[in-house]
Amino acid sequence: MELTGTCPECETKLSISALTVGETFTCPECLLTLRINAVDNGVLELEMVQKQLRDWGQ
Numbered sequence: 001m002e003l004t005g006t007c008p009e010c011e012t013k014l015s016i017s018a019l020t021v022g023e024t025f026t027c028p029e030c031l032l033t034l035r036i037n038a039v040d041n042g043v044l045e046l047e048m049v050q051k052q053l054r055d056w057g058q
């Protein structure tokens, strides 16, 4: 089954197959790491993963 979703950062439409809730992947556009919070009727609910960035902000 193919799943669709929208990147919360760059709003790119994503189409992914064979992923499950809790997995992470990288947005091909903005290269952020996204985690799948839920899947609702084939639509992904995505959340940005806060990685340990040393220079977060300024």
Ligand SMILES: [Zn+2]
Pocket: 007, 008, 009, 010, 011, 012, 027, 028, 029, 030, 031, 032
């Ligand atoms: Zn993105």
